[in-house]
Amino acid sequence: MKKKVAFYTLGCKLNFSETSTIARDLVEEGFERVDFSENADMYVINTCSVTENADKRFKSIVKQAQKSNPNAFVAAIGCYAQLKPEELAAVDGVDLVLGATEKFKIADYVNDLSKNDFGQVHSCEIEEADFYVGSYAIGDRTRAFLKVQDGCDYKCTYCTIPLARGISRSDTLLNVLTNAAEISAKGIKEIVLTGVNIGDYGKGEFGNKKHEHTFLDLVKALDKVEGIHRLRISSIEPNLLKNETIDFVAQSNSFVPHFHIPLQSGSDAILKLMSRRYLTQLYVDRVKRIKEVMPHACIGVDVIVGFPGETEEHFLQTYNFLNELDISYLHVFTYSERDNTKAVELNGVVPKKVRNKRSKMLRGLSVKKRRAFYEGQLGSRRTVLYEAENKEGYIHGFTENYVKIKAPWNPGLVNTLQEVNLTEIDDDGLVRCTEVESMASV
Known part of the structure; x- marks a missing residue:
């Protein structure tokens, strides 16, 4: 047995x-x-x-x-x-x-x-975590998460990940391409690139600090792999998302117009306390560049509320910054103290009740931003990858630019790419569509 x-x-x-x-x-x-x-x-x-x-x-x-x-x-x-x-x-x-x-x-x-x-x-000891193990996960038969990088050399004051995962190190380009081809051969339509700090790709293959390839090299090589319909960049630091990468994605065969870019705060003073490697102007520049070359792109944002020293004025700076920015949704994290981080030693601890209130405000802003983004997509023609689950008589899927779609359940649509017209937003906030034609089947 x-x-x-x-x-x-x-x-x-x-x-x-x-x-x-x-x-x-x-x-x-x-x-x-x-x-x-x-x-x-x-x-x-x-x-x-x-x-x-x-x-x-x-x-x-x-x-x-x-x-x-x-x-x-x-x-x-x-x-x-x-x-x-x-x-x-x-x-x-x-x-x-x-x-x-x-x-x-x-x-x-x-x-x-x-x-x-x-x-x-x-x-x-975490210093011994200096070798690389490649991996990938296949979720619901429609997409796979492909690990390309591990660890982080950044020292953000709130973060324990460098202590938990060690130095930044990358898979070899050949191994990433081999894994991508394996995933494609299983009939998976979408690959999501993942890592701790994937924009740092190329540093430290197997603990060796030589830069063999850049993230742009990786993106260009993956774009040529046969059989991959969609490639999605999961999350990338704004200072590591270069204009060359944005421009390549804009004209790519496989990479979709969707970026998830951590911000963490819309206040330069708080960004400095966090030891982030950019200020708000760089973030504005990245968003503008994406929207110039891909007006329909979806842009997601990570933001932390209640960081030590965050006054009401700092928080309102963040709120107004995000409100005015052409982004599509937020992932809101309420700051929590982590042992062995510099942030726990900082003054100006924000009461948990205030943290929760600020978090609720930003989550409300995220709903508003997503709704506005979806409304801007109505009347357009997009490609949907349908997922495997029957949710109360409906099948769900995502467009290339991350609009969530619902349609009456049809098992024949599972893991297929369908060209559709986006018609209306339903009561649950999802978008309904009408089918144009089938592009690829299981």
Whole structure:
């Protein structure tokens, strides 16, 4: 009988891509992968530590695993496992904690899957995380997350990721192209490029600090891979998103007009406190350049509210900056204190009630921005990639410029690209459309 293993992933697309690769490795070692809700012999939880909530959720997920099988072996991997291994090992039911490099060798640490009285920790010093492991995840059969880079050399004062993932390092160009071709051969229509700081691509292949290739080299090479219908850049720092990349995407065969660009604050004073590597004018310039060459492009923005020292005036600067900027939606993060970061030592702590109020205001602005962007797309002809889930009688999908579409459920549309006319915004904020013609089938 094959031993059964189940996975639960917290956090970012990068975590999902790594979970998939680790799962494939365990399947090759003779395990059978099952859903996390099922009875399994081993449960692997890939953790995140970007926010306070991700830390708290870990215990409830361990309990969920124990409910399915009280005798199952429970392993914790990921960022939280690297940052606070002893803390995770002390959680009731946890048998094994693996750090940043050890997680990719999980098969070496699981033998008979016997429960341990105390969680065993195998975690390197983060300076030892200087090699690269490529990975990709296939989600709902329509898109894949392809990891191209790991780690970060930036020292933003609020962030623990460099402590959890180590120095910036990249996959080889050849390996990225090989993985992209593998994904394409599986019939996947869209690849999302992911990493910790993907604009830094080319630095440190296998821990070597030589710059073999740039991010623009990567983008140009991927654009030539046969069989890929869509390539999407997940998130890229504004100072690393060069005009040459923007201009290439504008005339690319495969890259879609969608950028997600972290801002974090619309106040230069706060950006300096955060140790970000740009000021607001550079951000304005990037948005303007994108809209000049791709007027229909979708631009998403990360923003943090309630950072230490953020006065009401600073917050209103951010609000007004974003309100006036030609962007499409926001990802709003409420600042939470993280151990071993410089931000926890700063003065001017913002009360949590004020943080939550500011967060609510920006989320309201995001709804307004998305609605305005969608309204600007009505009457246009776009290409939709339909997803696999039947949601209350409707099938959903995204246009190349990230407008979310709904249509009456039709299983024949799953994982197909359809050319449509965008007609109206429904009560739930999604866009209805009329079909023009089929472009590609499963």
